[in-house]
Amino acid sequence: MSVREFEPGQYILREGDRPRYCAYLTDGYVYRHKIVGDGGRQIVSIHVPSDFVDVQNILLDYADHNIQALTATTLITVPVDDLMKVAMEHGSVNRALWRETLVEASIMREWIANIGRRDARSRTAHMLCEVALRREKAGLGARETFDLPMTQEQLGDALGLTAVHVNRTLKSLENDGLIVRSKRSVTVADWNGLQSVGDFTSNYLHFPPSA
Amino acid sequence: MSVREFEPGQYILREGDRPRYCAYLTDGYVYRHKIVGDGGRQIVSIHVPSDFVDVQNILLDYADHNIQALTATTLITVPVDDLMKVAMEHGSVNRALWRETLVEASIMREWIANIGRRDARSRTAHMLCEVALRREKAGLGARETFDLPMTQEQLGDALGLTAVHVNRTLKSLENDGLIVRSKRSVTVADWNGLQSVGDFTSNYLHFPPSA
DNA sequence: CGCAAGATTGAAGATATTCAAACAGCGTGG
DNA sequence: CCACGCTGTTTGAATATCTTCAATCTTGCG
Numbered sequence: 001m002s003v004r005e006f007e008p009g010q011y012i013l014r015e016g017d018r019p020r021y022c023a024y025l026t027d028g029y030v031y032r033h034k035i036v037g038d039g040g041r042q043i044v045s046i047h048v049p050s051d052f053v054d055v056q057n058i059l060l061d062y063a064d065h066n067i068q069a070l071t072a073t074t075l076i077t078v079p080v081d082d083l084m085k086v087a088m089e090h091g092s093v094n095r096a097l098w099r100e101t102l103v104e105a106s107i108m109r110e111w112i113a114n115i116g117r118r119d120a121r122s123r124t125a126h127m128l129c130e131v132a133l134r135r136e137k138a139g140l141g142a143r144e145t146f147d148l149p150m151t152q153e154q155l156g157d158a159l160g161l162t163a164v165h166v167n168r169t170l171k172s173l174e175n176d177g178l179i180v181r182s183k184r185s186v187t188v189a190d191w192n193g194l195q196s197v198g199d200f201t202s203n204y205l206h207f208p209p210s211a
Numbered sequence: 212m213s214v215r216e217f218e219p220g221q222y223i224l225r226e227g228d229r230p231r232y233c234a235y236l237t238d239g240y241v242y243r244h245k246i247v248g249d250g251g252r253q254i255v256s257i258h259v260p261s262d263f264v265d266v267q268n269i270l271l272d273y274a275d276h277n278i279q280a281l282t283a284t285t286l287i288t289v290p291v292d293d294l295m296k297v298a299m300e301h302g303s304v305n306r307a308l309w310r311e312t313l314v315e316a317s318i319m320r321e322w323i324a325n326i327g328r329r330d331a332r333s334r335t336a337h338m339l340c341e342v343a344l345r346r347e348k349a350g351l352g353a354r355e356t357f358d359l360p361m362t363q364e365q366l367g368d369a370l371g372l373t374a375v376h377v378n379r380t381l382k383s384l385e386n387d388g389l390i391v392r393s394k395r396s397v398t399v400a401d402w403n404g405l406q407s408v409g410d411f412t413s414n415y416l417h418f419p420p421s422a
Numbered sequence: 423c424g425c426a427a428g429a430t431t432g433a434a435g436a437t438a439t440t441c442a443a444a445c446a447g448c449g450t451g452g
Numbered sequence: 453c454c455a456c457g458c459t460g461t462t463t464g465a466a467t468a469t470c471t472t473c474a475a476t477c478t479t480g481c482g
Contacts, residue, residue: 016414034324037333037410042324056317059310064317064415091299098309099270101316106267106275108319113245113253116326116371120470122248151428160327162471167430183479184428199248203227204275331438362460376438378462394447395460 001078006069012053013067019057021077025049028073029149032056033157034065043158045108046070046131050138055101058084071149103206110204115160118199120169123159125198128179132188133202148186173197212289217280223264224278230268232288236260239284240360243267244368245276254369256319257281257342261349266312269295282360314417321415326371329410331380334370336409339390343399344413359397384408 004023006012012030013019030047044065047053057063058080087094107130114126132143140146152170153163161169173179178194180187188194195201215234217223223241224230241258255276258264268274269291298305318341325337343354351357363381364374372380384390389405391398399405406412 032320034320036324036328040328042327044320044323056313059306059313060317060417061420062414064417065320088302088305094299094305095270098312101309101312102267102270105312105316105319106271108316108323109243109245109255109276112255112319112322112326113247115323116253117247117251152430153428163429164431164472165470168470171430203273206271206275209272363462364460373439374461375440375463379438382462 001076001082004075004077006073006075008069008071010069011066012069012075013057013063015063015066017063018061019054019063019080022052022054022058022080022083023075023077025051025053026074026076029070030067030073030075031070031154031158032065032067041157042160043154044111045104046158048131048134048138049140052097052100055097056104058097070154106204106206120159120161120165121172122197122199123161124155124166124169125173125178125194126200127155127159127198128186128188129195129198129200130205132191134205137205137207144188144191146186147184149184151184212287212293215286215288217284217286219280219282221280222277223280223286224268224274226274226277228274229272230265230274230291233263233265233269233291233294234286234288236262236264237285237287240281241278241284241286242281242365242369243276243278252368253371254365255322256315257369259342259345259349260351263308263311266308267315269308281365317415317417331370331372331376332383333408333410334372335366335377335380336384336389336405337411338366338370338409339384339397339399340406340409340411341416343402345416348416348418355399355402357397358395360395362395 006028012023015034025047026049028049030051030053031043032045032053033041033043035041053067053075083097087097110130114123118126128148131148132146135141135146136143150158151163152166155161156163156166159166170179170181173194174181176193178188178190178197180189217239223234226245236258237260239260241262241264242254243256243264244252244254246252264278264286294308298308321341325334329337339359342359343357346352346357347354361369362374363377366372367374367377370377381390381392384405385392387404389399389401389408391400
């Protein structure tokens with residue numbers, strides 16, 4: 001295995017590529033996205049440190065989506081074949097990796113519901129809650145304060161909205177005292193309120209039962 | 212393992228339940244869905260015979276979504292523990308099951324993109340193409356003709372639309388000669404056209420290379 | 423300083439929803 | 453056999469939400 005650094009915006013894997021490495025994210029944000037016919041882009045997942053970002057492709061012959069660095073990131077990469085070998089020899093590794101992909105799938109289901117059935121305000125609040133909580137659980141600081149290094153364009157691509165509408169939505173959340181923005185960092189001013197607006201519960205994240 | 216029959220609408224697993232069985236679908240349609248705060252429902256996947264419908268929950272402690280029979284269905288169920296035991300002892304079973312969950316995850320990514328970035332017409336066409344092709348690959352007949360036993364309400368829940376809008380959208384596709392409807396079955400009148408409107412390519416389904 | 427990328431705002435327009443009503447198909451019971 | 457009721461479909465009109473277009477403003481940075 002080896003440590004690799006990526007620049008903001010740099011592609012880690014492109015759609016159609018054959019995955020060779022599996023990567024564990026130690027620092028920075030990474031996201032996956034797909035491009036649709038009219039040129040639109042949809043971000044399908046966001047990753048925080050301690051996520052595996054390429055197990056999804058481990059058993060598939062080619063990538064069905066792009067993986068890109070959002071910020072400067074550090075990844076630990078392991079050749080797919082080696083990882084599979086270890087997984088096959090050690091049931092616990094196998095189960096852990098598999099479980100990771102299942103949790104990811106659960107998050108994707110929630111995204112489908114979020115994008116399909118919640119309006120812009122609720123949808124945006126929901127996603128802020130998710131990122132906040134996943135960062136907190138990864139030991140990256142309290143849920144109330146975190147850097148959200150995404151442009152409004154990128155947020156729109158993640159939420160199925162336009163950048164303009166994201167702007168108005170964030171403003172609305174801020175006006176209601178739910179969040180505070182300064183530059184590109186977000187502070188949750190009212191966690192319960194945000195959670196309520198976002199119709200958010202953390203069940204789907206399948207956090208292991210805390211000790 | 213045992214064979215179980217379900218009535219249309221019957222729940223196979225409910226959100227919050229502890230999954231005990233893993234099921235292989237031999238006959239009928241099954242779908243998964245989540246309920247959001249305002250009572251809205253979002254279908255997050257549709258299953259055709261030859262799909263495993265409960266591997267997603269196999270390593271998770273409780274179900275994060277509901278699984279429901281769309282039509283009368285036949286499932287072969289295997290206790291989760293037994294299946295895991297077999298998977299741990301046989302690498303090929305392990306890989307096959309895992310791969311199945313990864314393909315499902317890929318389909319969910321496409322759904323996110325479909326709902327997030329395509330308009331109603333394109334979105335609807337895309338889903339028709341997906342179901343048509345998955346049925347065909349499962350040996351259930353040519354892609355051009357298949358029963359679509361979903362109500363427009365259910366279609367709406369799958370597409371993130373209202374039933375009313377689904378109705379207008381289907382009419383529009385029919386008026387353009389892309390599909391023909393009679394009762395609740397759909398015929399694809401112009402596969403290439405539908406595929407084009409739906410911005411559909413089958414890459415994300417990860418069909419094994421045909422012999 | 424001056425550029426470039428991103429954020430913000432307004433106005434107009436498109437897309438989808440909501441509400442309401444009418445209609446069709448189908449199984450049940452008289 | 454037909455009436456009834458139920459579920460689902462279809463249609464229209466009004467409305468809400470989100471997008472598009474375009475301009476202005478802000479911020480970071482060479």
